[in-house]
Amino acid sequence: MSKRVRVRFAPSPTGGLHLGGVRTVLYNYLFAKKHGGDFLVRIEDTDQSRYVPGAEEYIFDTLKWCGLEPDESVQHGGKAGPYRQSERKDKYREYAEQLVKDGYAYYAFDTPGELEKMRQDLKTEHHSSSQYDHTIRMKMKNSLTLAEGETEKLLAAGTKHVIRIKMPEQETVSFTDMIRGEVSFETSLVDDKVLLKADGMPTYHLAVVVDDHLMEISHAFRGEEWLPSAPVHILLWKYLFGLENMPQWAHFPLILGPTGKLSKRDGAKYGFPVFAMNWTDPKTGELTEGFKEKGFLPEAFINLLALLGWNDGTEQELFSKEELVEKFSMERVHSAGAKFDYEKAKWFNHEWIKKSGVQGLRFEVRSLLTKNGITVGDDNLLDNVIELVKDRCTLLPDFIQQSSFFFKTPETWDTESVKPKWNQDKKNFFVAYAEKMQSAGEWNVAALESSFKELAVEKNIKPGELQLPLRIMLVGGKFGPPVFHIAELLGKEESVRRINLSLPLLGI
RNA sequence: GGCCCGUUCGUCUAAGGGUUAGGACACCACCCUUUCACGGUGGUGAUACGAGUUCGAAUCUCGUACGGGCUACCA
Numbered sequence: 001m002s003k004r005v006r007v008r009f010a011p012s013p014t015g016g017l018h019l020g021g022v023r024t025v026l027y028n029y030l031f032a033k034k035h036g037g038d039f040l041v042r043i044e045d046t047d048q049s050r051y052v053p054g055a056e057e058y059i060f061d062t063l064k065w066c067g068l069e070p071d072e073s074v075q076h077g078g079k080a081g082p083y084r085q086s087e088r089k090d091k092y093r094e095y096a097e098q099l100v101k102d103g104y105a106y107y108a109f110d111t112p113g114e115l116e117k118m119r120q121d122l123k124t125e126h127h128s129s130s131q132y133d134h135t136i137r138m139k140m141k142n143s144l145t146l147a148e149g150e151t152e153k154l155l156a157a158g159t160k161h162v163i164r165i166k167m168p169e170q171e172t173v174s175f176t177d178m179i180r181g182e183v184s185f186e187t188s189l190v191d192d193k194v195l196l197k198a199d200g201m202p203t204y205h206l207a208v209v210v211d212d213h214l215m216e217i218s219h220a221f222r223g224e225e226w227l228p229s230a231p232v233h234i235l236l237w238k239y240l241f242g243l244e245n246m247p248q249w250a251h252f253p254l255i256l257g258p259t260g261k262l263s264k265r266d267g268a269k270y271g272f273p274v275f276a277m278n279w280t281d282p283k284t285g286e287l288t289e290g291f292k293e294k295g296f297l298p299e300a301f302i303n304l305l306a307l308l309g310w311n312d313g314t315e316q317e318l319f320s321k322e323e324l325v326e327k328f329s330m331e332r333v334h335s336a337g338a339k340f341d342y343e344k345a346k347w348f349n350h351e352w353i354k355k356s357g358v359q360g361l362r363f364e365v366r367s368l369l370t371k372n373g374i375t376v377g378d379d380n381l382l383d384n385v386i387e388l389v390k391d392r393c394t395l396l397p398d399f400i401q402q403s404s405f406f407f408k409t410p411e412t413w414d415t416e417s418v419k420p421k422w423n424q425d426k427k428n429f430f431v432a433y434a435e436k437m438q439s440a441g442e443w444n445v446a447a448l449e450s451s452f453k454e455l456a457v458e459k460n461i462k463p464g465e466l467q468l469p470l471r472i473m474l475v476g477g478k479f480g481p482p483v484f485h486i487a488e489l490l491g492k493e494e495s496v497r498r499i500n501l502s503l504p505l506l507g508i
Numbered sequence: 509g510g511c512c513c514g515u516u517c518g519u520c521u522a523a524g525g526g527u528u529a530g531g532a533c534a535c536c537a538c539c540c541u542u543u544c545a546c547g548g549u550g551g552u553g554a555u556a557c558g559a560g561u562u563c564g565a566a567u568c569u570c571g572u573a574c575g576g577g578c579u580a581c582c583a
Contacts, residue, residue: 183513196581199581203583224576225583308520314522317521317531335514337577343519480544481543481544
């Protein structure tokens with residue numbers, strides 16, 4: 001069994017991609033790369049009523065931002081296409097009919113109204129299940145119950161119908177999940193799932209099996225929410241292509257919000273993003289914020305996602321994509337769901353900002369500042385500023401407050417922080433210090449600091465009491481890196497100018 | 509309700525029969541710093557419960573409780 005590793009991410013384009021989705025992509029990608037295999041993306045758009053314009057493009061934009069590009073997809077091409085199920089529509093019917101022919105499925109002509117009635121009746125009977133299963137299928141209108149020749153007649157007349165799988169009455173279906181080990185189900189408890197819908201499109205159950213076969217998928221990974229329908233897929237593999245050709249399965253643990261499976265609502269309610277990037281619902285115009293726009297680095301995003309349900313067994317927590325590819329293993333993926341913790345997510349981002357070199361941050365910081373009306377100029381100053389302030393930035397937008405004042409003279413000064421302790425002596429000090437700066441030969445942190453302290457001693461004022469006023473004059477507020485570092489980068493002219501500009505505002 | 513999956517500090521997790529049950533986030537204290545952070549040191553804090561197997565169980569088995577998922581002509 002040395003089949004080439006081929007895995008797939010199979011989203012349905014119905015909206016933004018959330019944390020769980022991206023993590024599924026990530027684990028697929030890591031597994032494929034680790035084993036030198038292929039990672040494909042297949043668009044599962046068999047439900048036309050749920051089609052959302054822009055959603056497919058959004059998925060690819062997200063993968064690109066994350067650096068998890070597929071080897072084969074609608075956008076990347078490949079030999080196993082088309083990669084959009086709606087374009088593969090004609091492939092599915094023959095498999096469904098083959099199943100009918102072999103006695104593993106049947107035609108069903110029940111109308112939605114009849115199904116509804118069946119469910120109502122069963123409910124009032126206070127039976128446990130309201131499923132279309134072996135206990136009731138002989139009471140419904142299908143090719144199992146119709147008189148000889150009746151089915152053919154209906155079919156020939158073009159009657160709306162679906163094809164349902166005929167679940168065995170007494171069988172135990174089991175398979176080995178790479179994460180959970182052996183999992184088994186009693187077929188008598190599973191309903192006769194629809195395989196082919198009345199509109200001729202396959203349901204997920206048929207499509208996933210047929211396409212995984214046609215695309216030669218070796219390992220099928222998906223979220224835990226699919227576990228209950230696995231027996232249907234196992235049976236389909238057995239009937240159609242043989243169990244020996246079936247991919248190996250792994251069902252990933254769910255990513256949980258404060259209450260249950262993480263949802264878009266959780267994000268809005270608790271104030272953290274759940275989508276990878278901003279998503280605007282084309283129908284309602286509602287915007288859901290993304291990690292990207294919130295100020296996360298893709299490296300951090302991937303890192304935090306990888307650790308939500310997996311670890312390498314050591315105490316290492318910071319991994320680059322390359323390290324993840326090297327160290328990832330399905331055996332170390334957890335079976336229990338993981339609750340998402342936004343505080344920890346921010347910690348990852350902070351670590352990655354600190355870890356990142358200036359060149360990796362330059363573009364983002366520049367565009368952020370520009371967007372906020374700051375003219376940045378050449379890379380030289382920008383690079384120095386980034387190097388100086390990045391340790392105090394958790395999210396990218398933190399760079400705005402931490403560095404705007406390097407490029408733009410403050411418009412307002414927080415004089416209230418200084419005024420209560422302000423006096424004539426201090427004012428004299430700054431007049432003198434500005435003059436001293438003006439004539440300074442050396443312009444660096446050490447020189448600035450020592451001349452500041454010397455002058456303070458000379459004027460008999462504690463240097464500590466003068467630092468906050470200096471900061472306010474240069475920065476405008478109580479923030480930013482150490483003052484002398486600020487003055488150094490600001491340069492002589494600008495530093496002196498800001499002192500002279502703000503000094504009168506303090507009065508006396 | 510039925511079926512399936514799961515259960516170690518508040519959160520993410522390590523420890524696959526023998527450890528004072530380790531680390532990280534968050535929190536608290538102290539140090540550094542008379543901006544705010546970063547950083548450093550220390551601290552609070554967990555094996556859901558009950559049986560069993562075993563000389564020995566967080567680790568294996570069973571039961572209970574709790575949590576989650578699924579139960580559509582949606583994926």
